[in-house]
Amino acid sequence: MIETLNNNNKDNLLVAIERFELVAKATHDVIWDWDLEKSTVWWNEGMREVFGYALQEVEPGPESWFSRIHPDDRGEVVHNINVAIDRGDTNWTYQYRFRRADGSYAHVHDRGYTIHVDGKAVRMVGSMRDLSEKMQSDEARLESEDNLQFALNAAQLGIWNMNPETGVVYFDERCRGLYGNPPEEILNYESLIQHIHFEDREKVVTAIANALNPEKRAAYDIRYRTVGASDKILRWLHCTGKAYFTPEGMPHRFSGVSRNVTDEISNRERVAWADQQAAMTVEGSGAGSFLVSLESDEIIYSPTMSRIITGKESTEMSRDLFIMHVHPEDFGKRSAAYESASKTGELRYEARFVWYDNSVHWVRVIGQYLFDSTGKAISLSGIVMDITDRIESENIIRTSEEHLRTLIEQAPVATSMFIGKDMIIELPNEAMLKIWGKGDSVIGKPLREALTELQNQPFLQILDDIFESGKPYAASGSRADLVMNGVLETFYFDFTYKPLRNSKGEIYAILDMAVDVTEQVKSRQALERSEERYRQLVNELERRVQKRTEELHLANQELVNSNSNLQQFAYAASHDMQEPLRKIQSFSSRLQSVYGESFDENGIFMLNRIQDASKRMSSMIDDLLAYSRLTTRDSSFEPVDLSQIVSAVIADLEFSIEEQKSQIRIGQLPVVWGNPSQLTQLVQNLLSNAIKYRKQDVASIIEIRAEDLAEAEIAELPRLLPEHSYIRFEVIDNGIGFDEKYLDRIFQMFQRLHGRGEFSGSGIGLALCKKVVQNHHGHITARSETEKGSTFIVYLPIPN
Known part of the structure; x- marks a missing residue:
């Protein structure tokens, strides 16, 4: 009898091995088979495809595995798997670093399933997945159990809003990130569509059109892929939204939320693969497994599954088996389960099956759809269990408990359970242990003892209150002071506490889920401090502007007073000073005409000197008055024809021109x-x-001309109007000239290079010319050499 049982076990083992090898060929992960009795390890082609090792160069023993584990991880990983084997665990899972053929390390998720014969572990099979590109997964799976639903609710969403009339789309920063941060400051519908994967573009456009159609007003709920505008990363998005219409039925706003579900879809693939591997190991426990290819409708199943469904172990069965043997009264239940699975990806139902001998048995079917990277379902795998008797019911309970453990371990957020009012720490996942910073030594200890720094913080009291009230608790951005490496540090968390109840409705544990948001909170605090500094700077700037405004007001008032004084001086010069000067000229003339014959030669000389001095004084007052009027008088500008100005001046100077016998040459002059x-x-x-400073023995020739300026020449001149073009106006003579070292001096008030005995004048004329040019935002200069004439150059603006 014992020999027969052993033979049956060996037969079952051979069937499981064949089943395992068949599945191993169909996967792209690294599959391993460890014969614990022979101490040999078999690897599939994944060892080459994923890690780059040729199978012939891989050692046959366990050293082919643990020798490639990162030295920092090796001891803990090997100890962990040996404990699981010695303890009789049916499955083992761990994450660690595994060396590739090129020397680099991959982050892998390894899981194995132990096969026992007569209570002894004889074989372990498993799969190793490279998680290097997915280590940052923080999105929860919508299909998870209720215990993971809280983590999904904590997932942050991106907000978008579109104007249907203009096509302008508003994205918050999270939405921009989901599209790879497009560089455009103002986004629009047409450009954003281009960042959607070309295979999904048409369905997105159709969904939006249906949502904006006043007759359909369809709900907008869609999943699609985007290709990042800047980073070219492929992301899966789940978008929901709604269009808002005017009373006339026209859409005026289309808004909603988006979230990144890339990791969620990847997690589905991992769950499906885990279920496939688990299916191989459950054969020994009396459950049957199956794998259906949705493209070919081909089914791969175990003899155990055939026996559970039909009562016979058959080698040739079709997928119709699931329909043919379902009890007629349970067809509706089965159909509803498949309809739900098409949305969630998980198939679960319990139904009665009629065996070939017409006996009825309760069977539980658990399946999982496997999706490719495009979101298309490609296979359905699962297990079937005979749950007719109570023993199998107990197996269901144990499976459910193990499933909870697996969900906590795989949760994308930090998760742990606190058992009883003493809050014994149980099942903390790696993320939670990392937050606490004390390793797995805290497992099995009361929370108060394991994390003594919590004594003066509110968390322990909150947990006590939950055990009493049964009400869940959630908080965002809550401060927590934790000891890390012996140093008390401050962190911030979004966390939830959910009470768990037993079959009697009593609270037996609290589920803790936490997300570290320290960086976000610190960034927000820094932003608030920056805004406060900005407000202080604005206030200081306003104060300084007000002070500067007051100073400018005082300066303007002083300038007004100065201008008023200049105007009073001009009035005095033109009236009060001229009046006594005219009397001097008048009386000296009468004195000369009436008493001239009575004066001797010396008296006539002194009288002539009085008349000459009064004339010079009068001329100087006239020039000063003219200069002051240039300084104080507001001038209105208009287009002025230079040719007319020159003609009028020549007419006024006609006597001097004829007296000096000057020849005037006039070129084309502009406006x-x-x-x-x-x-x-x-x-x-x-x-x-030019007329005055001629050479006595040379005919006086004066040339007046003008020409346009190039932009390069304008750029070199100071104080020019940027909105005007300029011309160069020149007056050229062949007179006595001057040394250019006196160039700056000749434009100053009362500066003369020659004595009054040689040339008459007040020394104000060129200063007046400079002031006129400055009033016109122009520039004046000169070129000259002694006895070789002079060229006076004036730069003047022309009308636009």
């Missing part, structure tokens, strides 16, 4: 932008100087 009277003074002073 400039300026004040006619001031420009007349400018031309008159320049032409007068």
Whole structure:
């Protein structure tokens, strides 16, 4: 009898091995088979495809595995798996670093399932998945059990809003990240569509059109892929939204939320693969497994599954088996389960099956759809169990407990359970242990003892209150002070406490889920401090602007007073000072005409000197008055024809021109932008100087010309109007000239290079010319050599 049982066990083992090898060929992960009795390890082609090792160069023993584990992880991993084998665990799972053929390390998720014969572990089979590119997964799976639902609710969403009329789309920062941070500041519908994967683009456009259609007003709930605008990363998004319509039925707003479900879809694939591997190991426990290819409708099943469904172990069965043997009264239950599975990816139902001998048995069917990277279901795998008797019911309870343990271990957020009012720490996952910073030594200890730093913080009291009230608790951005490496540090968390109840409704544990948001909170605090500093700077700037405004007001008032004084000086010069000067000239003339014959030669000389001095004084007062008027008078500008100005000046200077026998040559002159009277003074002073400072033995020739300026020449000149073009106006003579070292001096008030005995004048003429040019935002200079003539150059603006 014992020999027969052993033979049956060996037969079952051979069937499981064949089943395992068949599945191993169909997977892209690294599959391993460890014969514990022979101490040999078999690897599938994944060892080459994933890690780069040729199978012929891989050692046959367990050293092919543990010698490639990262030295920092090796001791803990090997100890952990040996404990699981010695303890009689049916499954083992761990994450660690595994060396590739090129020397780099991959982060892997390894899980194995132990096969026992007569209570002895004889074989362990498992799969190893490279998680290097998925280590940052923080999205919860919507299909998880109720204990993971809280983590999914904590998932942050991106907000979007579109104007259907303009096509302009508003994205918050999270939505921009989901699209790979498009560089455009203002986003629009047409450009964003281009960042959607080309295979999903049409269905997205159709869904949006249906949502915006006033007759359909369809709900917008869709999953699709985006290709990052900047990073070119493929992401899966789940978007929901709604269109809002005017009373006339026109859409005026289309808004909703988006979230990244890339990791969720990847997690589904991992769960499906785990279920496939688990199916191989459950054969020995009396359950049957199956794998259906949805493309070919081919089914791969175990003899145990055939026996559970039909009562016979058959080698040739079709997928119709699930329909043919279902009790007629349970067809509706089965159909509803498949309809739900098409949405969730999980198939679960219990139904009665009629065996070939017409006996009825309760069977539980658990399945999982496997999706490819595009979201298309490609296979359905699962197990069937005979749950007719109570023993199998107990197996269901144990499976459920193990499933909870697996869910906690795989949870994408930090998760742990606190058992009883003493809050014994149980099942903390790696993420939670990392947050606490004390390793797995805290497992099995009361929370108060394991984390003594919590004594003066609110968390322990909150947990006590939950055990009493049974009400869950959630908080965002809550501060927690934890000891890390012997140092008390401050962190911030979003966390939830959910009470768990037993079959009697009593609270026996609390489920803790936490997300570290320290960086976000610190960034927000830094932003608030920055905003406060900004407000202080704005206030200081306003104070300084107000002070500067007051200073400018005082300066303007002083300038007004100064201008008023200048105007009073001009009035005094034109009236009060001229009046006594005219009396001097008048009385000296009468004195000369009436008593001239009575004066001797010395008296006549002194009288002539009085008349000459009074004339010079009168001329100087006139020039000062003219200069002051240029300084104080507001001038209106208009287009001025230079040719007309020059003609008028030549007419006024006709006597001097004839007296000096000067020849005037006039070129083509343009229209400039300026004040006619001031420009007349400018031309008159320049032409007068050219006539006055002639050489006695050379015929006087004076040339007046003008030409346009190039942009490069304008850029080199100071104080020019940027919105105007400029011309160069020149007055050229062949007179006595001057040394250019006196160039700056000749434009100053009362500066003369020659004595009054040689040339008459007040020394104000060129200073007046400079002031006129400055009033016109122009520039004046000169070129000259002694006895070789002079060229006075004036730069003037022209009308736009």
